[in-house]
Amino acid sequence: MGDGGGVRRRRGATTFLLAAVFCSGAAVMIVEMTAIRVLQPFFGSTTHVWTNVIAVVLAALSLGYVAGGRLADHHPHTSLFCGLLAAGGMLVGAGALFATRVSDLFHDPGPDFVEGLSNLVRGSLFASLILFAPAAFVLGMVSPLAVRLLAAGGVGRAAGRVFALSTAGSVLGTYLPAFLLVPRFGSRGSLLFAAAALLVPAAAGLTLLARRRGRAGVAALLLLCAGGALIARTDRR
Secondary structure, three states, X not given: OHHHHHHHHHHHHHHHHHHHHHHHHHHHHHHHHHHHHHHHHHHOOOHHHHHHHHHHHHHHHHXXXXXXXXXXXXXXXXXXXXXXXXXXXXXXXXXXXXXXXXXXXXXXXXXXXXXXXXXXXXXXXXXXXHHOHHHHHHHXXXXXXXXXXXXXXXXXXXXXXXXXXXXXHHHHHHHHHHHHHHHHHHHHXXXXXXHHHHHHXXXXXXXXXXXXXXXXXXXXXXXXXXXXXXXXXXXXX
């Protein structure tokens, strides 16, 4: 009987980790697809801006994979996994809330076309680094840690499941902004949706790990989501 309960707990933990990885993959692509629209009013939507956003997100993810792999070897804990999800969600939310201020800080059209184009390219790069790189770096750490936590059933099998579900989430995250989120909620609302997609599983994980702490975490994360949603309704861009 006790062994059956342990099996159910392990299955529940596996389901949670894989679902969270799916949400993480979706959030990454929602951020990447929406970032262009966030920067467009200030820097345009040229190939240069697209290149900056994609390169910044990919570079941050790659660094996150390395850091996440090292972290997973030393601290393979579900609590850390939930913490990374929560941190990623908060950083995505912060990017949404400060997008206008940061973009305006680097917006410099210049006196002529050549200098203006150069300033816009450079400005979009710096804005991308500040607004989106931190979240992408943290989210890059999620998959290596998930693989480590699921490795009891075999590292190769765990890696295959994590990469498959993360990519499936990314496919969904590619379509959602174009067909649903941006037309309905705007770019800021889309980013806050991505933040919620990370904060909700983080809160669920905290609830499963520790009742009292989990409930406090749930309350804090829900308040953060509610506050962000209110801001999104008042300033859709």
